[in-house]
Amino acid sequence: xxxxxxxxxxxxxxxxxxxxxxxxxxxxxxxxxxxxxxxxxxxxxxxxxxxxxxxxxxxxxxxxxxxxxxxxxxxxxxxxxxxxxxxxxxxxxxxxxxxxxxxxxxxxxxxxxxxxxxxxxxxxxxxxxxxxxxxxxxxxxxxxxxxxxxxxxxxxxxxxxxxxxxxxxxxxxxxxxxxxxxxxxxxxxxxxxxxxxxxxxxxxxxxxxxxxxxxxxxxxxxxxxxxxxxxxxxxxxxxxxxxxxxxxxxxxxxxxxxxxxxxxxxxxxxxxxxxxxxxxxxxxxxxxxxxxxxxxxxxxxxxxxxxxxxxxxxxx
Numbered sequence: 199x200x201x202x203x204x205x206x207x208x209x210x211x212x213x214x215x216x217x218x219x220x221x222x223x224x225x226x227x228x229x230x231x232x233x234x235x236x237x238x239x240x241x242x243x244x245x246x247x248x249x250x251x252x253x254x255x256x257x258x259x260x261x262x263x264x265x266x267x268x269x270x271x272x273x274x275x276x277x278x279x280x281x282x283x284x285x286x287x288x289x290x291x292x293x294x295x296x297x298x299x300x301x302x303x304x305x306x307x308x309x310x311x312x313x314x315x316x317x318x319x320x321x322x323x324x325x326x327x328x329x330x331x332x333x334x335x336x337x338x339x340x341x342x343x344x345x346x347x348x349x350x351x352x353x354x355x356x357x358x359x360x361x362x363x364x365x366x367x368x369x370x371x372x373x374x375x376x377x378x379x380x381x382x383x384x385x386x387x388x389x390x391x392x393x394x395x396x397x398x399x400x401x402x403x404x405x406x407x408x409x410x411x412x413x414x415x416x417x418x419x420x421x422x423x424x425x426x427x428x429x430x431x432x433x434x435x436x437x438x439x440x441x442x443x444x445x446x447x448x449x450x451x452x453x454x455x456x457x458x459x460x461x462x463x464x465x466x467x468x469x470x471x472x473x474x475x476x477x478x479x480x481x482x483x484x485x486x487x488x489x490x491x492x493x494x495x496x497x498x499x500x501x502x503x504x505x506x507x508x509x510x511x512x513x514x
Contacts, residue, residue, distance in 0.1 A: 205246060212239040213251070214276055217269045218344060220258045273344070277484045289489035291322035298494050299328045301340060302350035303405065304432045305368075305453055306502075310350075313501045325494075331431070334406040341482045347491065348498065353476040361483045363495065365502045367474035368450045370413070371465045373457075374398075375441050381464070389469040390446075392422065399427035401439045401447040407431070413448045416472040437463065477502075 215225035222236040252259040307329050318325050333340055340346045374381055402411050409426045436447045441462040457463045485491040
């Protein structure tokens with residue numbers, strides 16, 4: 199048993215960094231310490247806790263069973279202590295100094311980042327914002343690892359430790375290049391005939407690299423299918439491919455509008471019913487009451503919610 203009266207509690211921050219990074223070098227970078235200082239702290243931790251804590255494997259370090267058991271409760275304890283020490287005072291964005299990481303598709307990058315950058319420069323100049331790609335097939339795990347602070351994704355079933363808030367519903371449209379020969383004679387405001395829609399090659403945005411998505415599920419309910427010829431992880435790539443080929447795609451209407459305004463593509467309503475997916479932001483419940491995190495969530499929500507035109511004002 200560790201005697202806390204003689205234990206350096208700063209060592210717990212080193213242990214937390216090592217559990218996150220699995221490297222003395224990266225842990226040192228996270229804490230602002232040298233690699234020898236982290237190694238020395240690890241030696242003291244091993245002596246105090248009576249366990250090797252990490253074993254070398256290749257270029258990395260693997261935690262022991264004992265260290266793995268400490269990871270979650272240690273992180274929760276440090277988060278709670280940090281929140282406690284911030285005191286009861288209100289959050290002052292002008293004086294704030296922290297990094298905030300958001301995982302999202304490039305769709306959100308286009309909609310959120312330009313406005314958010316201007317807002318932070320004006321209201322919270324000490325806050326640095328980082329947009330990172332979504333982790334394929336596992337959008338929530340980076341929240342648990344502290345790798346990101348907020349994720350912007352479609353609504354779904356989330357673990358009990360995740361909190362969420364709805365943002366808006368993304369209305370999708372069919373896009374094709376301007377002057378597409380197969381669409382000649384079809385009014386720009388009209389849906390494509392379903393047979394033609396299914397016959398043309400499609401481009402799909404899929405961070406996971408799949409060849410099916412929401413549109414395919416909606417088509418399947420009608421007993422129909424389409425051919426997805428290309429799958430890419432970014433919507434901007436979808437738009438570029440469609441603008442330069444005879445493929446078509448389904449994309450959020452708000453993302454397509456600037457390209458349509460430049461005459462690169464045309465936008466049409468979907469030729470089949472599909473409920474617009476509800477997009478939301480999610481975060482780890484440990485941060486729900488954190489003043490800085492609450493402020494950042496409020497900025498994200500305000501930008502994305504007010505940026506959405508009502509259904510009556512959307513262009514068709």
